[in-house]
Amino acid sequence: MTDLIEVRVSNLSGAALDWAVASALGWRMVRVPRDIDGNNGGEVLAPPDFSKDFHFPPRGAVPISYFLRRWSGDWSQGGQLIDEHRGSVHSYPGMVGDAAYSGGPEGAGIWCYGPTALVAFCRGFVRNKLGEFVQVPKELMP
Numbered sequence: 001m002t003d004l005i006e007v008r009v010s011n012l013s014g015a016a017l018d019w020a021v022a023s024a025l026g027w028r029m030v031r032v033p034r035d036i037d038g039n040n041g042g043e044v045l046a047p048p049d050f051s052k053d054f055h056f057p058p059r060g061a062v063p064i065s066y067f068l069r070r071w072s073g074d075w076s077q078g079g080q081l082i083d084e085h086r087g088s089v090h091s092y093p094g095m096v097g098d099a100a101y102s103g104g105p106e107g108a109g110i111w112c113y114g115p116t117a118l119v120a121f122c123r124g125f126v127r128n129k130l131g132e133f134v135q136v137p138k139e140l141m142p
Contacts, residue, residue, distance in 0.1 A: 002029075002043060002064055004135040009127045010098075010112060013119060015065050016140040017072045019045060021081070021122050024129035032062045064137050071122055078118040085125060089117040104128060 012020055027045045033056065034041035040061040047067060056062050071078040082089070086106035092099060102111040104124025112127050114120030126134060 003138045005138045005141065006133050007136055007141065008133055009123050009130075012123060012126070012134070012136070013072065013114075014140070014142060015068065016136045016142070017119065017122050017126070018068045018070060019065065019136050019140055020126040020130065020134045021071045022047070022068060023134065024126045027067075032056055032066075035059050065140060072119050073116075075118065078122065081125065082118075082121050087121050087125065089121050091117070 007016065009020065022045050025047075027047050029043045030046040030050055032040070032042050032044055035056075036058050042062065042064070044062060044064055044066040045068065050067070056066075069077045071081050081087070082103075087103060088106070089101055089103035090111075091101050098115050099113045100115055101117045101120035102113050102124070103117060103121035104111045105121075105128055108124060108128035110124055110128050112120055112123035114123055
C-alpha cells in the first residue's frame with residue numbers, strides 16, 4: 001500500500017500536482033500484478049479508460065506514477081486540460097515566484113497561484129474538484 005500524506009493544494013508541484021490532477025479527473029488505484037520473478041507488485045493510479053487487459057512490463061518495478069501525464073509542466077497536455085475545462089490564467093507582471101500567475105477552471109470561483117500558468121491552473125482545478133487539502137503519495141513530494 002502506498003503511503004499517502006495530506007498536502008495543501010497551494011504547496012503542490014511536479015509529479016505530486018499531476019497526481020492530484022489525475023485524482024480530480026477521476027483516476028483510480030489499480031492493482032499491478034507481481035512480475036515474472038514474483039516481485040514488484042503494487043498499485044498505480046490509472047485513468048478511467050484503463051483496460052483490465054493491459055499488460056504491465058514483465059520485469060521490474062512499476063512506479064506509482066506509471067500512467068501520469070505532465071499536465072502541470074507540458075503545454076501539449078496541460079493546455080488541453082485548460083481547454084476542456086474552459087479555464088483561464090492571468091499573469092501578474094512584476095510578480096515573481098509562486099504568485100506570478102493565477103488560474104482555475106470556468107465557474108470555479110477559486111483562483112490559485114503558481115510560478116507558471118500551468119501550475120496555477122492545475123492547482124485551481126484540483127482545489128475546485130477536491131478541496132484545499134489532498135492526499136498524495138509521500139514519494140512524489142519534493
